[in-house]
Amino acid sequence: MNEHRTRLLSPGTEGAGPVLYWMHRDHRARDNWGLAQAFLLARRAGCSVAAFHCLDPDYPAPNPAHVRFLLGGLEETARGLEALGVPFARLLGDPPVQAARLARAVDARAVVADFDPLRHKRRWLRDAARAMPCPLYETDSRNTVPCIAASDKRETAARTLRPKIRRLLPEFLEEFPALPVQERPPLLPPHPGLQGLEQALPRLAGARAPQGFAPGEDAAAAALERFVRHGLAGYAQARNNPSRDAQSGLSPWLHFGMLSGQRAALSAASAEAPEEDRQAFLEELVVRRELADNFCLHAQDYDQTSCYPAWARASLEKHRGDPRPALYPRDRLEAARTDDPAWNAAQTELVRTGKMHGYMRMYWCKKLLEWTPCVEEAQALAVDFNDRLSLDGRDPNGYAGIAWSLGGVHDRPWGDRPVFGVVRSMTLAGLHRKFDVEAYAVRVRNPG
Structure with a gap:
């Protein structure tokens, strides 16, 4: 594999035990560069590989149905790892603390962790780098080009x-x-496992993964x-x-x-x-x-208005006092009870399925700027709805999309308009010119 996918975060001292793969973004046993990097280091050292995942009970915007989707996928991944002779520990707690504790318990040769650009994940790896007794590596298995x-x-x-x-x-x-099958898997200390995780997280009781997407x-x-x-x-x-x-x-x-x-x-x-x-x-x-x-x-600051380019911030500030065509309270927006049928259909799709059509995400987000008193409230509302309701929320794609929609990130100035200033706007009339809005609403009301 191309070793430019991996970088050393902290040197530490190599132990006599296995190489640990810390799975926290790329939850799969196949097509996984982080796992491949762990096998590469293990082959060079003449040792074995083990893997672990740590569920953070304080993870941002946890949705029990989404956690259930994750845990269901991890059950399948555990079987895939088992077929490779790789033991898989499921831990609960502050991930960097638990990662360092496990590394000490097995006298790990090294730890290989997934790359993730989000704030809390950068914090995890910084804290783990300080606490880890052995070398800590980071491998980007999410991006084709790291x-x-x-x-x-x-x-x-x-x-x-x-x-x-x-x-x-x-x-x-x-x-x-292709990864080899380990004939002598290393032993890992006792860990909660799926049943233990569910007992420790009572909010999972009764939660089911969203329909339409099997984990x-x-x-x-x-x-x-x-x-x-x-x-x-x-x-x-x-x-x-x-x-x-x-x-x-x-x-x-x-x-x-x-x-x-x-x-x-x-x-x-x-x-x-x-x-x-x-x-x-x-x-x-x-x-x-x-x-x-x-x-x-x-x-x-990807989820704050401070991440917008200067031209967008200045223009939005200039139009801060512009009259809004409507102001809807949060509960009415979440319940998809606006006067805009296209927006209602998009919000309904999100609530019912955990997913929204990508084109409608842009329109959905931009309308929040027109329906809230200020861009800061629109930004906060878009992030909350996206992270809490969307199965693919809490993701760089979502944060970048919101920042593009509301603040012109990765875009350019357009013609000056009320409320939006020179940030690109979208209108219901524009949607009608582009596609059959009623057909979309019917598809949302009658899925399948």
């Missing part, structure tokens, strides 16, 4: 990151290596195969038409790391579909997703 290799600065738009990604793709868009690697792989076979052709033209169910639908599995974005890219690149469609999908899957990771890594 985030730290693609750019060392905050990119202003897709057009500035795209050429860097394309230049590096031949180096990093490679097939995943786990197998469901993710099946969804990818269906899309490549039946949905990729025509994708470039149909993807932005919410009245048609033409998006890939892969984002929940991509968000939870149950599907490798690189596996999806390899599958799409070799598919029998028109070049226009393959390139449109790869633009979103690779360039846009990696732009979101770049944004969150270099703008740790």
